[in-house]
Amino acid sequence: MRTETPVTLYLKDYAPPAWLIDTVDLHVAIFEGHADVKTRLACRRNPAAVAGPMVLNGEALELVSLTLDGTPLDPARYAQAGERLTIDASLPDECMLETVVRIHPDKNTQLSGLYRSKDGYFTQCEAEGFRRITFFPDRPDVMAKFSCAVEADRERFPQLLSNGNPVAAGACAGDATRHWARWEDPYAKPCYLFALVAARLDVLEDEYVTASGRRVQLQIFVEPGKLDQCGHAMAALKKAMRWDEQRFGLEYDLDRYMIVAVGDFNMGAMENKGLNIFNTKYVLARPDTATDADYQGIDRVVAHEYFHNWTGNRVTCRDWFQLSLKEGLTVFRDQEFGADTHSRAVTRIQEVRALRIGQFPEDAGPMAHPIRPASYAEINNFYTATVYNKGAEVIRMMHTLLGRDAFRRGMDLYFRRHDGQAVTCEDFVAAMQDASGVDLTQFRRWYARAGTPRLHAETAYDAVARRYTLTLTQHLAPTAYEKRLAESGQPVVEGVLHIPVALGLVLPDGSDAPLRLAGEPNAVGTTRVLSLTEPTQTFIFEGVPAAPVASLLRDFSAPVLLELDQTDFELAHLMAHDSDAFNRWEAGQRLATRVLLAGVAAGGSGTDWIPDAFVAACGRVLDDGLAGDPALAAEALNLPAEAVLAEAVVAQGDTIDPEAIHTARVTLRRHLAARLRDKLEAVWTTLAPTTAYAPDGSQVGQRALRNACLAYLAESDAEYLQASVVPRLTAQLAAGGNMTNQIAALATLANLDLPEREAALADFYSHWQTEALVIDKWFSVQATSRLPGTVGHMRALMQHPAFDLKNPNRVYALIRGFCGANPRHFHAADGSGYALAADVISDLQAMNPQVASRIARSFDRWRQFDAGRQAHARAALERIAAVEDLAKDVAEVVGNALKA
Template identity: 65%
Template sequence: MTYAKHSTIYLKDYTAPAYLIDKVALDISIHAGFAQVTARLEVRRNPAAGSSAAAPLVLNGEELTLERIAIDGAVLASDAYTYADERLTIAAVPQSFVLETCVHIEPDKNTQLSGLYRSADGYFTQCEAEGFRRITFYPDRPDVMAKFVCTVRADKTQFPVLLANGNPIAQGEEEGGRHWATWEDPFAKPAYLFACVAAKLDMLEDHYITRSGRRVRCAVYVEPGKLDQCAHAMAAIKKSMKWDEDVFGLEMDLDHYMIVAVGDFNMGAMENKGLNIFNTKYVLARPDTATDTDYQNIDRVVAHEYFHNWTGNRVTCRDWFQLSLKEGLTVFRDQQFGMDVHSAGVTRIQEVRGLRAAQFPEDAGPMAHPIRPASYAEINNFYTATVYEKGAEIIRMIHTLIGAQAFRRGMDLYFQRHDGQAVTCEDFVAAMQDASGMDLTQFKRWYNQAGTPKLVVSSRYDSASKRYTLGVEQVFPATAYEDRMANDGLPQARGPYHLPLVVSLLNEQGQELPLRLVGESAAQGTQRTLQLREARQEFVFEDIASQPVPSLLRGFSAPVVLDYPYSEQELTHLMAFDADAVNRWEAGQRLACSILLRGVEIIQKASNDEWIPAGYVEAIRHLLASAFVPGGDPALVAEALQLPSETYLGEQMEVIDPDAIHAARLALRQHLARALRQPLEEAYHNLACAEAYSPEGEQAGKRALRNACLGYLAELDAKDAEEMVSSHFEQAGNMTDTMAALSAIANLDVPARHVILDSFYAKWKHEALVVDKWLQVQATSRLPHTTADVSALMGHEAFDIRNPNKVYSLVRAFCGANPKHFHAADGSGYRLAANVMLQLDPLNPQVASRIARCFDRWKKFDATRQAHAREQLERVYHQAGLSSDLSEVLGKALGY
């Protein structure tokens, strides 16, 4: 299969659609090997477009065979239209009319999993961003919103479940053992939110009573035999519905809300109006098949897609440049939900860790872009950490700046103004500004400027005047985005951001001091939100009795790099006393990072100098003990015991040395294990839980810390580690504990490794999601033969290159989460990834391009690794017929 290279699309070139669609009637008839789709569109010229009466009607269409086309019932002659370059163009059309088309499609051959496609249990759809054009001819853009009625037809025995958006209005049977069902969505929506399903599925049903007293049917559809793994997803639906009512006053607006789980899916889930299609990994859970993290992810993803019902569906994007309008806002909403229903501190720490691991490197790499990019070649490549996670941080900053009450007023105003519309990021910011009275003009730079700003903070204390001064400078590292925009004739100005810097000052006893800025008559609490607007600013606090330790950027109040010269003593003080969970964790991360980078230098020099300070070991001992005092939080301690990742450490270096980083990090883990063996063993045994399994609350926190202790103890003598991990595996009563053992044994070159891996697979080989975990622990192993193991596993019966979950679990896990082996000095990791990309691109370009993103930072490595990486990138880039998805990512990586 070959692909048309897409030209670059620019935000500045946006024009309103020449034609609007008021109503759509679809008839999708599924047969063996093909489907016939009849579409009836009520079309009218858009009075707001300013187009002439002679403007042609242009519809998108991809891999469609046109069988019939008519306007107002009259079949068009072949010379009345053209179908070329994935566009159907009709030169002369009336002011308003009904367009009817009938097309033939082949969903069984649709390996891209975009549009209508076949999976094991039936037929499913994925239309975001531009999949609807693979179903029928349509102006496939988000600012064309129509009301849909859809009839689905299929064999009744093979596909007894027929679903589409909205509410069911009719059903029946027809000849040949077939049946049909018609669904109507009462709300206008863009085509990317269309969905339908024809499949053999089991269904779990429940109901939710809204705050206004409406009864909403909730249904979860899964592959046959999986009903016992649906209860948590159903509970998450109802929990999300109540939370959105309580916090934002938003109520479910349909009579039916459905989730359908499918094993073949490119994304995590999709918010189609009333009919969400989910990857099975975010629906199915049972204590023996899913970990605590899986359960929490299900909570969050179910919430995210449900929250889209308003922030994405009822109010949607005008164009794809505005993608963060719905995604950043909805991620923020699901983050707030997560903080409310789980540990707020742990949830926020996990978000910050994820942002630094994925989004900060993206800002510094070849794909750098603001949350609203000025151009793209392939929109599928912009479902990024920047659009989602950084987009959420920008919404969070508005929330911090204007306060929770004003933010809620802003949300109410946003829906009041724009319900049923396709709008822009400016529309959202305007609602927040008008509701709060705060001028957010400068704040909008966050939408247009790329890169992670650095806050360089200095301090000075004057004991005579008892004044403490914080100086803050905003620094803007150059990014690849500015170069691309300059080449396109769109130079990007860089100016200071408007951002919140949340601070507190701690005295020698760890107490927070009252904060009074110069000019204020009285202190206004012990925590302050300082508003930065200038390139350089100073903030002077009065009545500070002694030199304090500053707690800066509390709660990670802005997505920036904080540069402050903390001493090791100050960081230890913050680890012990800071009341802000994020900053207490951050102090430990900063301390560990400085120690590890010092260790990297020593290892590079082949020196035997000591580099692990005794004070750090004692700080970790104190941290571990804090989990057992009254009010202690084992989940928070478990997070704090995680050392900075190898990828994060690499980002702190001018030239990344993956071998030295891995050696330093392993050496520190082993040193801590030896030095703290007794308290680690005591904690491990004291945290054992005999209660019936629950994935939430205190029990999950204890499990997290116990398994963190196991991970450290597994770094001890190989024989002792083998015995302990084997025992843990045998006694595990849930998948969380089982996976802790499996992850540990995968890194040990001991006889039990093969026994445990083999027994695990034998037991779970019929559970696809559990097999994915088995693939992932092997892909991320530190053992020297891992690259060869990954290559061999690609030929294993458990692996299917057409299934995105398998590719992500094995190949992307290897490329993205195993830097030691992916960045091997001999180039073997790069060759493996390139070979997979070449295999994948003709099958599923979206998945292939996600593998390619693992090369984003290849230029930060030494010359030998760069040469190997360039060789493989060039090899793939110059492959004939490369997709636009993959060519855009590789072209930017190579600097073309």
């Protein structure tokens, strides 16, 4: 039987739940091969809703019994069909409903609901996993107080955890081999925040004293033998708790806070109230097993899930269309934490790079949607870069328009109004507007409009009048989203956006000009935020002493595509002098993109398209890296990614040629390596480590720049490479004790067709085969290799004993790494990369549709390639679409791609 077309849900059809649940009392008894779940629901009719039957969601549940107020319910009064249990409307206005179901977590490969992992049983209920545990109205606006008793074998599963606070525990009557524990959560929550763990784990304990003097017990549970790898996560948690108190006045509200790390987890982590379930990737770290990026990722993810306690838990979403209400806001909060904890400039650069690689193409592809979509078929497909990353940019724009103090007042008002409620994006914006007095009516369109706006800028300088004129024009083209809306008869939101444009004017001497708009008596600072609210607006600045270079979108003040015609000289001037660190980097990226697009047009051949001025600018970056911020220099030397260049090619109206893009990028790297060898050598030598490893800002920047230099030197001619660079790479691998340097060396060797490559990969695996997260890195460096034959090597790696299609981390490292971060080979002209992806998606979709659908998103931009590649991609997509009983997650992604 073929897959049915996924059912589309619409925001306009939202209606309050007919029934509310005041309390949920769960008893989960885990046995070998199954679990029995007894649920008591205190139900009452919702006076704010249209009266109707009680509809409970349930998936993969065996209904054992159903009672109403202590009496078995007549089967004629309920019906179970598909994923719904419907009880007739003749129920009393208040009642106690009790169900007993049997589930099979050991067979749950979807990792949604209750499932078995190596060390025990764990849950993942967001977005709709609770229905795989018991029958319940599985929607976020049904908030209830939960209590949960967990029962399991004492020896095999000594830890029994759930949300809230522990209230009782003991041995099971009649069976001394089993035990139980009972937990109560004093705060009402939606069922997606429920969590349960029954496992054998080691625990790291600590304590945190809140600003008001309350003592909170902190616990991090990890697989046995890994306690020495979770100290950084504990330190990150305490930093996040203190930061949230200081920045937003938010204090933790329970007696304990628990993090549990599990190796099989579809997401990064989950903010379940008081009991966060984490992917081990974002908990475990030790200098010899984790990179600097891993340490920073732990900081950010631990903070993100902790911050959700208020922005997501205490105030949650009314419905899943409002997902960005909690995710966009919380990403912004963890970004600000990251900026305060690490380098603000480098943090912002990394955020924008991720936005351009992941979200901008999404805006231009078949799954385009605004941060608050008007419809969806499968909610798991909307945990996207748009909802998270662009959602955070929308919050940041509000922060920019209101200012830090007014934004804080808006947050305070939001919590005063809505603590304990399930609310909408409009509720958040209303709090910001009311607290600040800033009219955000037009700004709200960011929530409803898909696509990346184009911002066109034209400038003029009148030397006699000392007047500078800036004209800004915005344009937002229709996307696949508007097409879907029109096809379904939905209204399309139109009208121009409210775009904050942060501006500086850099004078010939490198200083910033004081900014005085026409009509103002005095200059007000050297950076101004201009509000673009019309299709075209002109801003005139008086008293500008000399012709300046415009520094637009400082700190990337809006997620737009900037169209500003600036010369190479002007971009180099900004690279050297802009007081905004982000725009110094941005000027370099724009200049590099211009050079690389010329290289793409030349097919990557020769080097005539590489200007000497660009080489000189990169040389100055190296000099500045030694004299100033090496982390910023490392970012500046990182050329625009091939995915970003592909979007730039599309913007020119051309067809993407992944081979030409790759060749141009490699050619430029090799040219820089040859021309700047002496400087690269000098920086590499000067930044040799002199102290023991620490993941602090100074060392992180030095390692980043030193490894960037070594990677450039590896692009050298064969003689120099073999004589000078390869010995350094192998020595860096052999040194041990520092995974940042080791994986940098291994990744560089993975791109070199040398005997040392295979020896290094084999030795690395032999040494680290018992450390799962390190082996993920081993798979990843091979998946992203640029060497010929990578597709065939991928198929061989899929047969490796360490590869497990059921483990999301392993699939992300190898398969998603290949599809998403190796465009040259994924988009191979012979279609071999597409065929590999289609094989994996077809096999994976039945066991884990969430992960399969994420891999399927790699096909989003298939229509932007040449006819031959399009034919191969279409064949792969059609083959996936033809799979019997195709998971609806994958069906939605593939269906939209084929219709685009």
